[in-house]
Amino acid sequence: MATTVIYTTLGERKGTKRLWLEGRRLARAGISPGQQFELKSLDRENGPHGGITLRFTPSGDRKVSRRKRGDQELPVIDVSGEALVSAFGEAERVRVVIRPGSIEIRVHHHDRATTERSIRLLERLNQHEPLRMGSLAHGGGILDHALHRGLEAAGIPVELAFANEADGDYLEASLANNPIWKSDSIAIEAPMQDVEWRKLPAIDILAAGLPCTGASLSGRAKNRLAKAEEHETAGPLFVAFLAAIQTLRPSVILLENVPQYGTTTSMTVIRSILSSLDYELHETVLDGFELGSMERRNRFCMIATNPEVPFSFDGLRAVRDRESCIRDILEDIDPDDPAWKAYSYLAEKEVRDKEAGKGFRRQLLDGSEASLGTIGRGYAKARSTEPFIRHPSDSALTRLLTPKEHARVKAVPESLIAGLSATRAHEILGQSVVHAAFEAVGMHLGRALAALRDSMQPHQSVAA
Template identity: 45%
Template sequence: MATSIINTKLGENRNVARVWLEGQKLSRGGVNVGARYALHMQEGFQRFELRPVPENYVGETFTVSRREKNGIVFPLFEIRSETFRKLFEVSAKLRVIIRDARIIITRSQIDIKIAERVKRFMEKLKNGQKLATVSLFHGGGVLDKSIHSGLQKAGVGSFIQVGVELEDAYLESSLRNNKELWSEESIAICGDIKEINLQGGNIPQADILVAGLPCTGASVAGRSKNKISCAEEHSAAGSMFVDMLDWVKASNPAMVILENVKQYASTASMMVIRSVLTSLGYRIKEAVLQGTDFGSLESRERLVVLATTPGIADEFEFDNVVPLRKKPETLKAIMEDIPLDSDRWKDLTYLAEKEERDKAAGKGFTRQLLTGDEASCGTIGKSYAKYRSTEPMLIHPLQSALSRLFTPQEHAAAKTIPYGMVEGNSETVMHEILGQSVIFAKFEAFAFAVGMMLQYTLNFGELTSYCGQVCGDLGKNCGLGNICQLGVDAQTEMPDPASWIAAHAEDYLLAA
């Protein structure tokens, strides 16, 4: 007997839940006009089964009717029963399997995965368990450690379940310097993300997926250097967003955190990412955040994307992300005392000549020669150790012809990255790790805001009305509850998330 699979939704007719099926798809599966069916709920399997019954069957039944359209007769099966509401809500996506005249109704595969990840995430949150993270394009672990730190400050633990990084030196550095990120359960993968087999269901299920997608083809400098017109044209990095989405499907995280250069927001890649994540049941919020707004001396704008599953941190807003540290007034606050006769000072006349050639060619690139009195500096990139002409350098205080690079310690401090994260590497590797990293304080503040919203979800997520369920008799207690002074929305009868977080943030920070 043939099999038919139908994707549909639970509807409603005259306030009664209804499943509507029609067409040759029923006939192929053995469901014929005039047949009577009984509905059975199989709660353990979270499904319903409709089985044909004999003529003498006593009990509620549903009969397959007929419909004719354009001279073609086919079965029409309307199953109206409030029993459906015991497992499904109205508008829930359903998967109907018809074979050998039997009909099985379950949630759609996407809805099953949504329910599974919410259940897993919330159980861990309630039990104080660490959230498992998949880290893609891990680098030296700066993005992951900043998120780990921010969540921890909000009382939410995390660890890397799977970490993937192509460059051996970067992964080695993270394993050595970020021991709090890794556990006995962690899987560290050194290799090309495209060569990892995601088939067979062996990928651990995650709570959070973090990916600093390679920006080589999306940044202004990257497009210019590689002579490409769009991010997707880059031979190595252009399709890596597809691999990231494959990992989302395989690991089924409750939250996805992405970062990239701000130009990535308008790429075709990001449009596909938004579309696919939405189809998988995620809600997406995004913003461009500036590093100097969060205590960094390096001016570095980045696109930050948070995709959450409904029921988890629903009320998160980027407006609630606030700095956790104060920015130093000038670069001198982080500058080391380098001897004036140190060999770090270089005569870089060739860079000055290149600058003149670039100006003459209309390229618009100029050198960033700094004294230390500046309030910030421009972006320091991956290849900083190669003395790239457009990146920040410090001028010798006595000999203007000489200049030097920021030391690795200064570079780390400019990005608010703990220097210990890159210790033990050559200066070149340290600059590479730091140069393609995020502003630590920015993502720490972002993760803290996410963590505080998770605490809000933990406290109020199961309530539909704080006033009615907690305070009780509105006539006697309205305005006298423990959180009424923080503001309770008159329509939702729930505490204002921003006010609750602002009132409790300091307590969490002090406890951390």
């Protein structure tokens, strides 16, 4: 049986929807000029709009037109008017299946998915039900904790549906310390590309902090990468991220990474795919210092939303006041504590770097400073360019920040690293986010969702 499938866009004639089909795609199914057909509505499945069937019958009230090409006459079907408006509503894209004897036209699966996710979001908001959130590259859950706190402060309750993390130790730390976990939250320890997205529950919000090891300047230099996608493990993760979105179809997507990620090929593909799925994209670079932390940590942030969500980064503001100086967050470490060390090899390296004309310098702080530089995942290794605290009386000695101090400069609740070794705590903190910055984002997003909810009539039906 000759079958042709066409994914196309409805046109317009005199202000109403129009469907135009012609040529050998019709002829190969036995459709010819002059044949009569009738329109029949299809049952509405999975949403407010179903579709229509063109059934070819001698008693039909419509007729196939003709168009001449050379010495051949080819069939033309031109349908417009209220029948299309009733069948497809606001949808613009359709799937056309041409078979002998009939043509079935349904809403394009992308448009149907857009409608379904909008209905799901609006129903939850209207009923004041918690929004369901999924988390990818969860780490210790610091990003998710910040978003949950911000959303709930704006009056939008949220529950963790699932979290995926490849490192079992990080997931264990989050399960031990992070209050966002509920009894029915699904913990998934697996590489992101191994997750079976279709087996997970529907969600309204998806948050992801894809690993930055291929996109950051230090990561590219260390791994000798020409582009982020060359990184063996982190490079291809955007593909799994997009697969999750295409399956789960959340109404809101948040992606964070280093600022350089915004110019990667990965991000170009992400923008293109999300736009094709009817998301509206909003991007910015968050300044952690301006948003309430002592660490000068900037992060790229993208939020993609359903068209009806009135979100913009305009007006984003801090949710906390930053401490006045580093001394305000320091623990009382005894001058004789073994944490104070000479680190002579770092001093020698700095001399060599200066002689070689390199710009690397140690960050040696006495506590009077208003801020400090970025602290990374490997901070416990005592690397040369990350912050050290000077000894109060011995200029030859310095120390690393303690895990609690590290949490404080990122405005991260110390409870999220409770009971962890110093190395593990620094790893989780070093690859996480400035908590205050993303709490502010969560609150800002929550206000947009609350505005959408408040614009609806009480208990208004959203599927009508």
